[in-house]
Amino acid sequence: MNPFELEAAVKAAADGDASAFAQLIEAERTQMLRVAGYYVRNHIDAEDAVQEAICRAFTALPTLREPKYFRTWLTRIVINTSMSLLERSRKTIPTGGAEAEYLTASHKDTDGTLDLLQAVSALPPKVRRVILLKYMHDLRLKDIAELLELPLGTVKTYQNKGLNLLRTYYREEIEERRRAVEPIAADSAAWEGKDMESELSEMLHRSRERAKTLFENQSAVASAELKPFIEDVFRHGDQVRELLFIWTKPGTEIGISVTLSPDGDLIDYSVDMELYTEQEKCLHLPPEELFAIGERFVRDHYPDAPDQFSALEIEDRGDRVFFSCSQYASGMPLPRSGFWIDLHRSGFVTAFKYFGSKPEPVMPDHILTPEELLEEVAKDLSMKLYFMRLHESVHSQGDDRLHLVYMPQPYLINRPAVPESGESKKNAQAKDDYDPCAGANEPILEVLRRNEPGVPADPETLLESLGISEAEYEVLREVDMGSERGVVYRRREAVPAAEAVDSTDPYTLYRYMQARNEETVKVRFDRDSGRISSFIDFREETGILQLDDRACLEIALNLLHTADPFVFPHLRLNLEEEEDKETEQPSRQNAGFNFSVCKDSVPGFSHHVSVSVNRTTGRINHYMSADLGMEELEKLSLVPSLPLEEAKRRLIAALEPRLIWELDYSDDRSGDGHYMLRYKLVERESGLSVRMIEAHTGQIVTDNF
Template sequence: MMLKDELREKARKVCAIPETYKLEIEDYAEDGTRAVFIWNHPEEMDVGIWIELDENGKLVDFTKDEINPPLNAALLHVEELKQTALQFAESHYPGAVQEFEEEFVKKSDNQLRVSYIQKELNLPLPFTGFYITITEYGEIVRFHYDGSAENVVIPQHIEAEKKVRSEFLKEVKMNLKIANLEESIYENADNRPHLVYEPKLPFYRRRVDGLLNELSEEEEETKVPVYVKIPKMEAGSIPESLTELDGSMIKIREQDLDDAIGEVYRKQEAEPVISESDPSIIGFFNKRNENTVKLKRNKETGQLLGLYSFIERRGPLMMSEEECKEIAFQFLSGIFPDAHLYFQLDQSQMESDEDRVLFCFDLIHHDIPILFGTARINIDRTTGKVTHYLGADVDPDLIISINPDPAISEETAQKFFEQVFQIEKQWSKEYKDNEESYYQLVYSPVYPNLSGELRFIKAENGEMVVGKQF
C-alpha cells in the first residue's frame, strides 16, 4: 500500500494539471483501497480534473473536463486517435490490450470512445476491461478501468430461446399510464405527457438454465393509496414564505441546469464552520452545503421545481400532523393555484417522526396512474417550515387536456409489442449479501429492430417510444 504523498505524486503524473487549478479534494478511503484527487478550475466551478487511484497507485478512473481546444491543434484521423488511446491504456496497464477484446470504437461530435472488454462464451462480460475517450486533437479526457472477471458461472444447461421467449410473452401486461416524454430520455419526444401503454414483463431477465430462484424479481410490497382531496386555498400564498428563505438569506451561487436554474442561498452571517483543512469529499460538500437552502426553478416561468434545506435547527414548536398538513396544502397551492383540481394527498405514503412529517401528493387524472407524478413535501414540526420539496415531473396543467380513452386497445398494443420483442443471451453481474459477486448467463429482452429499448407504446396512435442510448 502506497503512502499518501506517493499517491498524490502518482496522481499528478496522470495528465498535465494547469498551475492555476486548485487541489480541491484529496480523499482517502478508510480501508485504504482507493484515493481520489480533484483539481478545480479557478473560475469555472464545474470544470476540473478527477483522478482515482487504487491502493497501489494504479489509475482506476480519470476525467478531465474540456474547456477550449489547444490553439492550432491538428485534428487526427480515427486510427491515430485509437492508437493514442490504447497507448495510454498500455502505459497504465501493460498487456491490457491483449488481455481484453475490442468492444467498439465510436466517433461522436469531437470525441472518440474506445472500449475493450472481457468475453466468455463469445459474449461480453459487463463491468470488465476498460474504456477511453479522446478528443479529435488527441487529448485523453476520460479513462476507466474495471479489470478482469473472477467468478464466471458456466451454465450446465441452456433452455431453447424460442421456449423462453414464449414464457416471457405469456404473462406480459400492457399497463395504461400517463408519462411525460422528455426529449433528453426518449427518441422523438416532445416534452409533453401522453397516454401510453407500458409493457410489464413477468421478469426482467431469466437464467438460461430455466431456474428462477436467484434472478426472478422480488415483488415489492405495494401500499394501497388512501386519497384525501386538497381543499381550495385562498389565492396569494407565496410558497417561498413557507420555507426558511427570508431577508437574512443571500444568493451565493446560481447554475444553469439546461432545462432549469439552480440557486443556492445562505444566511449572511452563517459562513461554513467546516475546517478549510478538511480536503475530503465529505468535507468539500459540507463546506458547500452547510447553512444553505437550494432551489431549482423552471428556466422560463421561475416556478419552483424543487427545494432542499441544509439548515439544521430545532424550533420551539411541536406541530401536529394536521397542522403540518395545512402548511403542505398552502405550499402546494402556492405553486399550483389549482392544485385541488388535479392533486390528491396519499395518506398511505405519509411518514412522520418527532421532528418532521413527509407528505406525498399524486396527480390524478381519471384514475390513470401518472409516472413520476408525485410531489413530496417535508414539514419541520419544530419550525413549521418546508424543508424539502420535490415536484412532480409532469406539468399538471398539461394533464387535464389528455383524453383518457385510448385509441388503440390493450390487445393491439400487445401485438405491436410482440412484433419487436426478442431475447438474447447476456452475462449479468449478480450480488449476494456478504458474498463475492459472480456472473450468471441470462436471457434478456432486446429490440433488434429499434434504436434502443422499447419503453412505451402510445395509446393514441400505436407509435413506439424508445429510450435513448447513453
C-alpha cells in the same frame, strides 16, 4: 456504462425519466456503498446513507450542469449523507486532524451493532420483512416488491418506516454512548489511530507524488498552474481500495482528477477540456493516430491490457473518439471489465477508466430458450394506463410532449435466463396491484372547500412563506439548467463550520461538500413561468414544536394549494396502511408526504409531488413539484384508441430476448458483485430496450441509446 451512455442517461434522468435514473443508480450502487461503508463502517448505515443520497440525487439531478461530472457529483452526495448520518449517531471520534475521518468507530459502537437483530425483531412483521430482505439480504426494492407480491410504493413505505423506527430505537442508546465515550475520546483516538495514521500518511504521500507525476506528463495540463483541491481515501471494510486526488485552477472547479490503487496503479483519470486552449483543441487527427495515442497511454499504465481483452471498439462522438475493450465470456461482454479511454480529436486523453479482468462466470447447464422466455413474459404480462412525458433525449419516439401509454406490468426489466421453479417462480411472477389513484382525496377536497380557486403564488411570496427573505438570505450561486434556473441561498450571517477552518490543506470530499452545502437552501425555478419546481433545505434547525402528522399534513397541503392550485385538485395522498400508522413515532423530526397526480383515474408516470415538514419548526424542508403543465394535460385524451389486448399483442410481437451477462450484488460482501446470465428484452428491429406502447398510435416506445 461508458461516458456517452452515462451522459445520455444523466440527461434523461434530469428530464424526469425514472428508468434512466434507476439505471444510473444500478451502475453506481457498488461504488456508492463502498464510499458510504468507508465512512459509516457498517452495512446497515451504509445502505441508509446510500438511500438518502439517492433521494437527494433524484431531486437535485437537474441542477447538475455537466452530465460528465455525474459520478463525482453523486459521490459527493454519498459522502455528505454518510457524514451527516455519522455525525448524528456520533460514531467517530474526531482528533482535529484530517486523518480523523479515516479512524475506525469506537469499540463501544460494536456493542450497539450486536443489538441490531433485537431491534429489527421488534419491528411490525411487514416492516421487518422488508428491512431484512433489503439490508440483510441486499435485495433491490423492485425485487422485494415482486418477492412479497406488494406494490413498490408500499415496499418503500415499509422501508422508510423501518428505518425511522430503528433510528428511534437507537437514539437514547447513542446519546448514552456519546456521553460515556467523550471523557476518553482523545486517548482512545490516539491509541487506535497511531499506526493507521502513519501508514495512511505514507500511502497518501507516495500516491500523491505518483498522481502528480502522471498529470504533469500531460504538457498542456502541466502549464495550467493547478493547485491541490481534494484528497480522499476510499475503503472497503478496513482495506484501502482507492485514493482520489483532484487539482484545480485556483478559484474554479476546473481541473484534473486522478484515482489510484494503493499500489499506485491508475484506476480513473479525467481532465476538464477547459484546461486546454482553443488552439490546442483545433487539431483534427485521423482515427489511426488517435488509436496510437490511446494505446500508448493504456500501455504506459497496463502494458498487457490491449492484448488481454477484446479488440478495441470505436465510437465516433464528434469532437471525441471513444475506445473500449471488454472481457468476454461465452461470446458476451462482462460489464465493468477491461477498460475504456476517451480522446479529444486534437489528441489529448480526456478520460480513462480501468476495470481489469474478472473471474470468468460459468455458463449454466440449462437455460431458457428465447421462445420459452417469451411465453413466460406473455403469461405474466398485464398493461396499465399512464400519462407521461416522452422526452426526446430518452426515447427514440420522444417529442417532449405528454402521451397516454400502456405501461407493462411487471416492467420489462432483464429476466433470469435460468428456469425458475416453485416459490421463487411464483414470487417472480407476482403482479403489482398498486393503484396510484387509490390514495386519499378527502384531505385535498377539504382544502378546496375552505379556499377560493386561485392562481399560483408569486415566487417571492412563496419563498417568504418557506422562510427565505431577501433581508436575511443572500444568493450564494446560480446555475443555468436550460429550462430551469437553480439558485442556492444562505443566511447572510451564517459561517459554515467547514469554511471557518483556517487551513490550506486540500479538502476531503466531505469537507468540500460541507463547505459548499452547509446551511444552504437550494431552489429550482421554471425559467418560463418563474414558478418554484423544487425546494431543498440543508439547514440544521430544531424548534420547540411537537407537531403530529395531521398538523404537518395541513402545512403541506396549504403549500401545495398555494404553489400550484391547478394541479392540486388532481392530487391523491398516498396513505400508509392502518397497521403502519400504529407504529408511527411522533419523535421523528420530519414528516414526509407523497402525492400521485391523477386525472379521470389515470395516473401520471413520474409525475408526482412530495413534501416534507419539520415537526419542531413547522417549516417545509423539501418540496418537489409534479413537473406537469395542466393545460397540456387537459388537451390529452385519456381514452385509449388502442384496445388493451391489442396493445399487449403488439408489445409481445415486438420483443426479442437477447442473452447478456449482468452484475448482481445480492449476498456479495466484497462489493464487487458476481455475474448472472439474463435475457434483455429489446425491440427486434432496433435492438433498443422496450419500455411501453403509445395508447393512441400503437407505437412501441424504446430507449434511444
